[in-house]
Amino acid sequence: MTPGARVAAAIGVLDVILAGEAAEKALTGWARGARYAGSKDRAAVRDHVFQALRCKRSYACLGGAMTGRGLMLGALRDAGESVLPLFSGDGHAPAPLSVDEATGGRAPETDGERLDLPDWLLPLFRDTLGKRAEAAALALRGRAPLMLRVNVRRATRDEAIALLAEDGLAADPVSIAPMALRLDEGARGVANSRAFREGVVELQDGSSQAAMAALDLTGAGRVLDYCAGGGGKVLALAARADAAFFAHDAAPRRMADLPARAARAGVRVQLLENAREAAPYDLVLCDAPCSGSGTWRRNPDAKWRLSAERLAELGRTQGDILDQAQAMVASHGRLAYATCSVFHAENEAQSDHFMARHPGWREILRRRWPIGAQGDGFYLWVAERR
Template sequence: MTPGARVAAAIGVLDAVLDGQPAEQALTGWARGARYAGSGDRAAVRDHVFQALRCRRSYACLGGAETGRGLMFGALRAAGSDPDTLFTGAGHAPPPLDAAERQAGRAPESDGERMDMPDWLVEAFRASLGDGAEAAAQALRQRAPVILRVNERINSVPQVIEKLSQDDIEAEPVTIAPTAVRVTRNARRVARSAAYLDGGVELQDGSSQAAMAALDVPTGARVLDYCAGGGGKVLALAARAEATWYAHDADVGRMKDLPARAARAGVQVHCLAPGQVARHAPYDLVLCDVPCSGSGTWRRAPDAKWRLDPDRLTELTRLQLAILQEAAALVAPGGELAYATCSLLRPENESVIKKFTEETVGWKYFFTARWPVSDEGDGFFLARFGHSG
């Protein structure tokens, strides 16, 4: 595909997303109908779409319209590129710009336009982050780093970096967590690399790694990852401690790859369906990485930013509190309960843990930490609770 054809494809995908289709679904649908597109073409179209969604409001301002075409025109203006080199109408490129399009567009003016977020969210963002709100919003407009977690059961950080280099992948250690390395070249090759296939590394954000490193796991403990998803956090814990590991998720299908990943990593994780969790209780540590807005990860899933509304945020906070209360009943006397989100928003973090301790007798939190959006990790929050009596 020519560069212009890639832009035209991105316009079509963006129009589908603006009509309400999830971005991943829209990209998959396009790829299935574009058998001629190679892996490089698919990656380029994906990059166009995701960057346009990260900067949806500011690009719409610059491009003069909140359409796929307007967003891609705005993206080119934002980058200082000449749109006429791609909007040519030749070789499946988008049609040339007309006089009205050339005259349309303006610089972003409001806070929501500059920060690329819905207007209602600006106030909540500032209330949650204070002086850091602007920097966080700007960081979410950029592409996320590719961070790997080194499995020190198998390799050291220097050994992994050397092994990755043998597959022409460049990586460097970062300071956010002792097991974290950032890929600086050929990130798309990681899943086929020897270091990945032999269990030496996993894809895991740096903030998530740092949060897991902040949890204490006594030798021989029974540990439950209560909202496990794909299981990345329980695998991070299992890489550094000898314990009995359990994982649960309300959607059991999300854990389907976990047994194979655990075996590759040299550990065993017992996957529990919802009806099996209480049967294996109590646990010395229960981790609740709860469903949330994902606001700390919006640069990775930017369409989620535009789907969130106040009602959904309220619904999430109720669910988060309910999960904490359910999980508390599974913790052994003297054990620990941990609460984590990849959200930047105070209603999902400090407000939830405050309400939990007010409404749930016998618990108090003794540790909280926030990780900002950075070039080493996403936004993340962690709280640890112990018995108060």
């Protein structure tokens, strides 16, 4: 595909998303109908679409319309790229600009347009983050870093770097977590690398790694990841200690790949349909469902789909999960609560409400990681049963 054809494909996908389709579903639908598109073409179209979604409001201003065509026109203007060669109408490129398109568009004016946030979310960002709110919103306009976690059961960090280099992947150590590496290029080659196939590295965000490294596993003979999902966090914990590790998820299908991932990593994780039957545990981790606002660089569609009603529903779910999990913690055991949200309502407020409901607990850790060059926005809270 030519660069113009890739832009045209992105325009079509964006129009489908703007009509109400989820981004991943829209991209999958396009790919199935575009058998001619190679892997680089699909990756380029995906990059166009995701960047346009990250900056949807500001690009619509610059492009003069909240349409796929307007968003891509705004993206090119924002990047300072020449528009006419891509909107040429030649081959499969988009049709040439109309007079209104060529002369239209304006700079973003309101805070919501400039920061690429829905207006109703601006107060939540400001109330939670204060002076850091604008920096957080602007960080969500760019791509997230690609972070790897070195599995200490397989290799040292230096050995992992050398092994990745054999496959042409340049990884650099970073400070956010002890075993964290960052890749600036070659992201799509990780899954085919020897380091990945042999369990030396796993894909895991830097803040998530840091949070798991901050959990004290001393004396924790039995550890439950209560909202395990794909299992990345329980694998990070299992790499650090010799203990009995268990994983549970309300939707068990999310854990389908976990046995194979654990085997590749050289650890054992037992999957549970009913976590209560194997209780008590010395540590229960609740990586609760949340808005994902700290990760909107990776899933920008979610930024525009979140509603106040959905945020309130998530808050009730988070409280219920904590109430369920605390009953499975052993005497003097610990309960850990984590989200990839930046909002106070999903983080500190949940911790405070739990302590008010359950006075038999002692808080021992409360920490945030900001959206940054080494990781997403993340929150961790730990309490100990008295």
